[in-house]
Amino acid sequence: MRRLLNASLGTQLLLLQMVIVFLSAGGTASVWAEHTRDQLDRQHQQRALAIAEAVAGLPEVREAFALPRPEYVLQPIAAGVQAATGADYVVIANRDQVRYAHPNPAMIGRRLSTDGSGVLTTGRPWTGTQTGTLGRSVRGKAPVLDSAGNVVGLTSVGVLEETVAGQLDTALPPLLWTVLAVLVAGSAGAALIARRVRRQTFGLEPREIAALLEQREGVLHGVKEGVLALDLQGRVTLVNDAARDLLGLSPHDVGRGIAEMPLSDRMRDVLAGEDPGDDRVVLHRDRVLVLNRMPVAVREQRSGWVVTLRDRTELVRLAHALDQASSTTDALRAQAHEFANRMHTVVGLLELGEHETAIGYITRTTEAYGRHSAGIREKVADPTLAALLLAKSAEAAERGASLVLAGDSRVEEGMLGDPRDAVLVVGNLVANALDALAETGGTVEVSVRTEKDGLHVRVGDSGPGISPGLADEVFREGFTTKAARSGPRGLGLALTRQACLRRGGWVRVHNAGGAVFTALLPRREEES
Template identity: 90%
Template sequence: MRRILNASLGTQLFVLQLVVVFLSAGGTAGVWAEHTRDRLDLQHQQRALAIAESVAGLPQVREAFTHPRPELALQPIAAGVQAATGADYVVIANRDQIRYAHPNRALIGKRLSTDGSEVLSTGRTWTGIQTGTLGRSVRGKAPILDSSGTVIGLASVGVLEENVAGQLGAALPPLMWTVLAVFLAGSAGAALIAQRVRRQTFGLEPREIAALLEQREGVLHGVKEGVLALDLQGRVTLVNDAARELLGLSAHDVGRGIAEMPLSDRMRDVLTGDDPGDDKVVLHRARVLVLNRMPVAVRGRRSGWVVTLRDRTELVRLARELDQAGSTTDALRAQAHEFANRMHTVVGLLELGEYDTAVGYITQTTEAYGHHSAGIREKVADPTLAALLLAKSAEAAERGVSLVLTDDCRVEEDGLGDPHDAVLVVGNLVANALDALEGAGGTVEVSVRTEKDGLRIRVGDSGPGISPALADEVFREGFTTKAARSGPRGLGLALTRQACLRRGGWVRVHNAGGAVFTALLPRREDVRESVPALRGGADE
């Protein structure tokens, strides 16, 4: 037994199925044999009773009971019936159960060894199994009636059980051959099943399979990246903890189709493969996710897809901060360059002795810069937004673009509520306009004003504009018309739209001498971004 328990899974299955087949076949054979024996007993009982009734109904038998010595007439009759019918014995007795006929003549005149009072007292027939002088036998007893219907004796006919057993034994060989055939077929089937189990488990034992499952679960739920498995019908078959957190799914979503889940159209397109490619950038629940969809093949046949999700929100935030730092550095370098030129001019005037001219030049330059800064602060009282526009103005000048605030700009000092979304929207729209004029120069007009329904923003450029067919596509994450650079592309306008929609606003684009973006950002002081990594910064 210990050897079997320590054997391989295939061997244990083979032995177990052999035992099941053996018990099933043996049990079936036993039930069949018992049922056959019962039927043989019943048949012989009915046959014995029929013979007994025939003997009891013979006129010669009734007449013999009137003779002084009935046994002389009844013994030959009983012997003749026994020989004709093949019964093992035919016994005739009177009401006192004294034998008048018996196969053993020495017992004639003696009392019956088995009780026949039931037949004699009731006048009814009886069948059953009893043990008498000849052994255990199947019997049938019938009353012998005189002409008036009075019971005057009984006739008992029996077949020995050993003869019944002999008939059963004659029927057993076919049964045993059948059982043997079933056992051999079951053994072959057990061997095939054991072999198939070995093949399907790659020869691994249960403990090895359990260890692999534990390792898989540990690795799957321990990795930081999200893992999502799909079958060929697009149903989720596996999702780890990271993917549940990133996509907002639950354990109940396993088995559901992608179309049934609360995901954006962009996310569904990437997951289903309608938007193929590597490192697809998707904006989901204020997170920047990078998705890769790869086919899964088992034994050379495709069985589904596995999608990995990497959270690049923090990386995007750092890239945006770096981009802002770069923009600030460029602006400072431009100012430093301009300041150096002006200082050279002042030094030259002083060397020439043009003191009054130098003083006038310095005064004029200082007043011009102060006038520009004051003009921005006069229209935009909020310091955060004013600082953004001042930096963008310097960046525009460095890139050969004129950034102009329209006359209708009006932003109160505390008119933004939470300024982060405003900085995000304005910064991205201005950056997008500057990129549209890259290398060509031109003008960017900016209008920001606070109204009752929130902050209204309008940014237009003098560039080539946007095709009407792309008016909606430009706000989809991953869409870009710019040359590829390092870092995720096509997120700025998507983040802008998300910020506006989250606050209950909107953003649109149309052409009017160039692309004109308009946006409404309702004021909500209690609204704050759940993931601060997406705040601020320009378009990537």
């Protein structure tokens, strides 16, 4: 038994199926043989009863019972019927069960070894199996009636079970050949099935398959990146814990199509392959995900796709923070460059002896910068947003453009609460406007004002504007009209829309002498 349990999977399957085939064939043969034996018994019983009734109905038999020595008449009749019908015996007895005819003449005059089974008392025929002087036999018994209808005796006709068994033995060879053919065919089929299973499992044993499954589950649910598998019909066949957490899915989503799951259109496009490419950036809820979709082939046939998902939310936030820091650095560099130029001018005037001119130049420059800074601080009381606008103003000057704060701007101190979303929205809209003026220069007008419903932002530029057909596309993640460079592109406006929508606001764009972006950033409940 231990050797059998340690045998290969193919061997165990072969032996198991062979046992099943043998039991099935053997059981079928046994049932068939038993059924055939029962049929033979019933046939011989009916045949014996027919002969017994025919003998009992002969006039000679009836009349012989009235003679002093009935056996002289009945014995020859019984012998003739036995020889003519092929029965193993024909016995005739009177009402007292004394034999008048028997295959063995020595038994004539003796009583029957078995009763008449109710034939003599009820006058009804009987069939069955009994054991007599000649052995166990299949019998049929019929009453002998006189002219008045009274029972005066009985006739018993039987076929020995040896004869029935001989007939069954004659019918067995075809059955045995059939069973043998079934066994051979079943063995061949079992061997083919075992070979096919061995080929489909690549020759791996059950313990090896179990180990692979455990390793697969451990790897899939242990990796930090999300893994999502799709079949050819776009149904989810596998999702690990990380992907389930990133996409907000449940275990019940396995087996569903991507069109049935709570995903954005952009996410569905990437998962379905309608937006092909590597490292596709998708915004999902509050996360920035990077997706890669690769085909899966089994035995050189396409079977589906596997999609990996990487969470780059913190990386993008850090990148935007770095951009803000870079913008501030650029502004400081531009101011330092401008300050150096002005200092050189002052030094030159002093060397020329133009002291009054130098003093006037310094005074005008200081007053202009002070008025600009004071103008922003007067309208924008929040220091973080004011610093952002000052930095963007310096950046615009460095890039050959100008940033103008609209007259309706008014941000009261403390009205923004946490300024991070406001800085994100204003910073991205201004950066987008400056990019639109990168080749031509021009003016960027910014309006920021706080009202009861939140922060209203309007950023317009004097650039070429937005094509009407792209008014909605510009907010889609991955959309960009800029030349490709390192880092994820097309996220600024998408993040702006996400920040506004997350608070229940909106962001829109239209053309009015250039592109004009308007946005509403509602206040958070805890800030109210």
